Amino acid sequence: MKTLIICASRYGSTMEIGHWIAQRLPWNNVDIFRVEKAPEPDKYELIILGGGVYNEQVNKRIVQYVKTHPAGLSEKKIVAFAVCLDTCGVYMKGKFFGGWLYLKPLLEALETCPPVYAGVLSGEINPKTLSDKDRGLLMHFYNKILKRDIDEVPYRTLMNKPEVWKFVEKILVRLKGQF
Ligand SMILES: Cc1cc2nc3c(=O)[nH]c(=O)nc-3n(C[C@H](O)[C@H](O)[C@H](O)COP(=O)(O)O)c2cc1C
Numbered sequence: 032m033k034t035l036i037i038c039a040s041r042y043g044s045t046m047e048i049g050h051w052i053a054q055r056l057p058w059n060n061v062d063i064f065r066v067e068k069a070p071e072p073d074k075y076e077l078i079i080l081g082g083g084v085y086n087e088q089v090n091k092r093i094v095q096y097v098k099t100h101p102a103g104l105s106e107k108k109i110v111a112f113a114v115c116l117d118t119c120g121v122y123m124k125g126k127f128f129g130g131w132l133y134l135k136p137l138l139e140a141l142e143t144c145p146p147v148y149a150g151v152l153s154g155e156i157n158p159k160t161l162s163d164k165d166r167g168l169l170m171h172f173y174n175k176i177l178k179r180d181i182d183e184v185p186y187r188t189l190m191n192k193p194e195v196w197k198f199v200e201k202i203l204v205r206l207k208g209q210f
Contacts, residue, residue: 153189
């Protein structure tokens with residue numbers, strides 16, 4: 032099943048997860064691209080779209096890709112995923128935050144060609160790779176919102192290959208052996 036994996040990844044974890052997905056697919060004709068270099072979807076049967084989450088939203092570039100290729104994506108098998116730290120979300124003071132909400136803009140863009148499967152997968156934050164702007168945003172989040180008292184963004188990884196492979200196994204079930 033000719034497959035295109037497109038990853039909108041600022042710091043690399045979504046891209047790494049894209050490669051883990053490719054490893055677990057039981058066929059060889061899989062192409063994987065960063066969204067900036069992604070080809071048209073027309074030649075592919077299965078298109079897997081993933082984006083990192085920043086400030087409570089999946090990477091806008093993957094949403095933009097969907098919006099610029101409506102015809103090429105229609106009638107295709109599609110999978111969508113987001114990569115973040117808060118994969119479950121939380122209910123607080125009458126509102127729901129995180130988890131699936133992050134993926135909403137991408138799922139809404141795919142309204143006319145709904146994915147066969149979608150998920151929210153665990154990523155990481157590595158302070159060594161952050162831009163000054165993102166470091167500032169995260170320091171604000173930790174110290175002003177979470178009321179911590181820290182001098183540096185902490186390294187945190189939840190990257191989890193078994194979780195990603197389980198995600199692929201669910202995709203295979205949804206494809207009902209038609210690959
Ligand atoms: C500026 C910034 C904002 C982030 N905001 C969130 C957030 O709102 N919720 C969350 O769960 N993770 C958040 N994260 C964590 C990222 O989703 C995580 O680092 C992800 O693995 C990034 O993917 P990438 O490495 O492909 O860029 C944020 C990370 C950065 C750098």
